[in-house]
Amino acid sequence: MGVRLLELAMEVGGTLHGDGTVLIEDAATIEHAESDHITFASSADHHAAVEGCRAAAVVVPPGFPALSIPRIEVDDPTAAFARIVCRFRPPREWEIAGRPADSLPATSRCGDGTEVDPTAVVGRDVTIGRRCRIYAGVVIGDGTVIGDDVTLFPRVVLYEKTVVGDRVVIHAGAVIGAYGFGYRTVDGRHERLDQLGHVEIESDVEIGAGTTIDRGTFDATVVGQGTKIDNLVMVGHNCRIGKHNLICSQAGVAGSCTTGDYVVLAGQAGLADHIKLGDMARVAAKSGIMQDVPAGQTVAGLPAMPEREFWRLWANIVKVPELRKQLRNIERRLEGLDASAERDAA
Amino acid sequence: MGVRLLELAMEVGGTLHGDGTVLIEDAATIEHAESDHITFASSADHHAAVEGCRAAAVVVPPGFPALSIPRIEVDDPTAAFARIVCRFRPPREWEIAGRPADSLPATSRCGDGTEVDPTAVVGRDVTIGRRCRIYAGVVIGDGTVIGDDVTLFPRVVLYEKTVVGDRVVIHAGAVIGAYGFGYRTVDGRHERLDQLGHVEIESDVEIGAGTTIDRGTFDATVVGQGTKIDNLVMVGHNCRIGKHNLICSQAGVAGSCTTGDYVVLAGQAGLADHIKLGDMARVAAKSGIMQDVPAGQTVAGLPAMPEREFWRLWANIVKVPELRKQLRNIERRLEGLDASAERDAA
Amino acid sequence: MGVRLLELAMEVGGTLHGDGTVLIEDAATIEHAESDHITFASSADHHAAVEGCRAAAVVVPPGFPALSIPRIEVDDPTAAFARIVCRFRPPREWEIAGRPADSLPATSRCGDGTEVDPTAVVGRDVTIGRRCRIYAGVVIGDGTVIGDDVTLFPRVVLYEKTVVGDRVVIHAGAVIGAYGFGYRTVDGRHERLDQLGHVEIESDVEIGAGTTIDRGTFDATVVGQGTKIDNLVMVGHNCRIGKHNLICSQAGVAGSCTTGDYVVLAGQAGLADHIKLGDMARVAAKSGIMQDVPAGQTVAGLPAMPEREFWRLWANIVKVPELRKQLRNIERRLEGLDASAERDAA
Secondary structure (H helix, E strand, O other): OOEEHHHHHHHOOOEEEOOOOOEEOEEOOHHHOOOOEEEEOOOHHHHHHHHHOOOOEEEEOOOOOOOOOOEEEOOOHHHHHHHHHHHHOOOOOOOOOOOOHHHOOOOOEEOOOOEEOOOOEEOOOOEEOOOOEEOOOOEEOOOOEEOOOOEEOOOOEEOOOOEEOOOOEEOOOOEEEEOOOOEEEEOOEEEEOOOOOEEEEOOOOEEOOOOEEEOOOOOEEEEOOOOEEOOOOEEOOOOEEOOOOEEOOOOEEOOOOEEOOOOEEOOOOEEOOOOEEOOOOEEOOOOEEOOOEOOOOEEEEOOEEEHHHHHHHHHHHOOHHHHHHHHHHHHHHHHHHHHHHHHHHO | OOEEHHHHHHHOOOEEEOOOOOEEOEEOOHHHOOOOEEEEOOOHHHHHHHHHOOOOEEEEOOOOOOOOOOEEEOOOHHHHHHHHHHHHOOOOOOOOOOOOHHHOOOOOEEOOOOEEOOOOEEOOOOEEOOOOEEOOOOEEOOOOEEOOOOEEOOOOEEOOOOEEOOOOEEOOOOEEEEOOOOEEEEOOEEEEOOOOOEEEEOOOOEEOOOOEEEOOOOOEEEEOOOOEEOOOOEEOOOOEEOOOOEEOOOOEEOOOOEEOOOOEEOOOOEEOOOOEEOOOOEEOOOOEEOOOEOOOOEEEEOOEEEHHHHHHHHHHHOOHHHHHHHHHHHHHHHHHHHHHHHHHHO | OOEEHHHHHHHOOOEEEOOOOOEEOEEOOHHHOOOOEEEEOOOHHHHHHHHHOOOOEEEEOOOOOOOOOOEEEOOOHHHHHHHHHHHHOOOOOOOOOOOOHHHOOOOOEEOOOOEEOOOOEEOOOOEEOOOOEEOOOOEEOOOOEEOOOOEEOOOOEEOOOOEEOOOOEEOOOOEEEEOOOOEEEEOOEEEEOOOOOEEEEOOOOEEOOOOEEEOOOOOEEEEOOOOEEOOOOEEOOOOEEOOOOEEOOOOEEOOOOEEOOOOEEOOOOEEOOOOEEOOOOEEOOOOEEOOOEOOOOEEEEOOEEEHHHHHHHHHHHOOHHHHHHHHHHHHHHHHHHHHHHHHHHO
16 A cells, blocks of 8 residues: 655655655654654754654655655645645545435525534524535524535534524534623522623634633624634623634633734633733733733733733742842841941941 | 614603604614614713714613713613613524423423423433423433423533422533542552532522533532533532532632632632632632632632732732842942942951 | 441441441431431541531541441441442443444444444444443544443544544543644635544543543544543643543643653643643643643643742742832831941041
């Protein structure tokens, strides 16, 4: 089943340097490549790592320094390597067991080419676009509207009246449209406020496994076009997430926050409620945001501050033990001076 | 489809100030209201925001300052606005496809008016009360007991022998009763300790999407009456959560903690195991609790301390860079003094 | 239904001290035991607690100090108590509704003694070993391979080509094999990188409810033998988790991290991407790891540092307010000295 290196070079349209007859059995990253594998390096930074690895050959960008193993030069090594990986281990389309179109409720409908697993549950008055893939165990609430080319992986739940754009991908177990966490306390009991809104997911959004996005109280909770959300993220009710944001795993956005475009929230970051982040604002991992962040600013810490300030402060904080020693020295010297001053006075 | 403002005022029993013939097309919050919408303000604090918004009319509390747009005065503007929202966008009851009562296992039973989706899986010896709503894909383990008026949203899992009170709401994807994370290490392998307990959810509890509550080791893990838990929260084995707590998103409560009544955990807070929080204790967002907290105290920080101390400490911490500069100044002055002392002595 | 204490002592092979005729009605932990219950103490540390509790009898280790209530002495009180709990409240095996073997897709197969709930969805080319338990609503993607004696609790999702070893337990709602969070930004749009790998769960691993483990980009994301993962944990793409790790609830491991053997991550800890933790490294709760951790080291803080340093630093940090006061004193004294020096000079 091996493939000659020359053949791989031709397949990815690359320039071969070295012995093209080498037989390649599989493709793996630098750390995990065996002696009959091909690997790849995205930049010259990985030169030493490639030299130290066990691979038989490597895909590199143009101008990569000389190596002791054969190499294929291409403009985009990552994409070329992906193609080679697919040659050895073809990705398998996860098939959906067909379902007769007339198995949906009478008031719901699907566009051409859409596949709905027979175990998926579709509510009333639901519209699903064309070429969608609705996997096993998905639950779609009444009145939901879904665009074209959408993928809902197994067990996604969309509560009633959710709106989903085109080319959206939602991973297994995500829950869109649960009630917001809003209560008022009457006679010692927490009464839930009405949660009359819904969730709107714009086109090209991707949402990770287990993530939850709550509906708005009166309006929509919105996730803007092109935004990517990782696993186990919480987006609270009434939030308006901008376009092309990147929200990393386990980040939490409390109720009624708004983010601009191209905002980044690193892992486990948290926003208090009603926070506004400007365009291109960035929040470091684990930070806790208690104040609005202007456009373009990167913040870090708990409570968060501009990242540069945070690190300057931190550099000072770690000196505190030393600082206390200095202080004790100074006090001793002062006592010496006092004593000598007293002697002088005497 | 528009409605005259006067008609809306009458519907909510409010007092109209201004032109009642204005035609209203929809209801939206201040930030999102268009020029043919009605909005609302819960207090006079929002006066400037209302003046700056585009809405055609507004619902306000009595005594709200004068405005350039017509207003409806009512005692509870939020409730009145909710009613108006429902007029324009009626909430839709998410229907459950009927299921014949005899489709349950022979040893299980449901009370009158309970609806169980045909894709929900009900185990043996399960008792479900009256007027419950069991949505698609819910899984109810053997021996579980559920009270009246309970809603289990899609894909909730109750492990065997769970006990659920009346009027409990559990959102999609929550998992109640998985094994506690308890192991002992024998010959280099972690062996799971027996997890023989179960979970008891008292009446009027609400549990958010994706939240997990583990069973007790020998007894019950208990969530007390009226407590509200947000999304993606973890409650560990053997915990006893008190009554009327509010536990915000992504908070984590490690094993064997107890909380009093009216405790609040803000988002992403974490409790070490065996922590006790007194009645009305409050934990700030992202705090890490390593010691018991007495009744009524608010704590913050990592490790947590009384909130006031935390902020006082923080105000001092941000001065540390300045402090180091002061210290350098002092040392220079001391050297000056030393030098002059030497000169004096000479 | 009560049982004489003597009978319980005989059942667990223990030595009875005190009145064996006492009638025991149930078993409960020290805090929750009623006056007709038996309880247990794992060590003499709990002597005072036992004396203060309401239980009628107690299971203790050899050499436990004298007590006012009857006791059963055994070598392993926890195991003996678990047996007694089972006598009063037998754990119930959560049964799986049978499914005819031929209901799987033609290209998939199950070993002897394996039970698959009829609502579980099994893809094509799936191999499931012997004596497995596949609960309701589980979804198993195409090409997945599962070993012997595996338990998949309700609603677990395994994406295509997942590999699962023997004796693995995965709790409800966990998602294994979703796409990694890897994008590159082209013309202002985030394009997902190919996610061609899969997830490999080695033998004896346990995975908690709602936990998510993403597939590798080109290779496998691996969870090593005997590792135990708690609820709502995130393991990113390309991670290689070592053997016998303990990863507590809500911890997050970003992409391409590797951990040695016997590593412990406490609750809500977070690792930046590409971090390496040595064997037996330990990460304190809520810590944020931004640098590799050598074998055997315990780290804490945000950013994390060796735990001892962290606590030393913390002990100094809490003194900062005092330190500022000292500094003000010193400045006053210096002013005094300056003044007297001026007087001297005058």
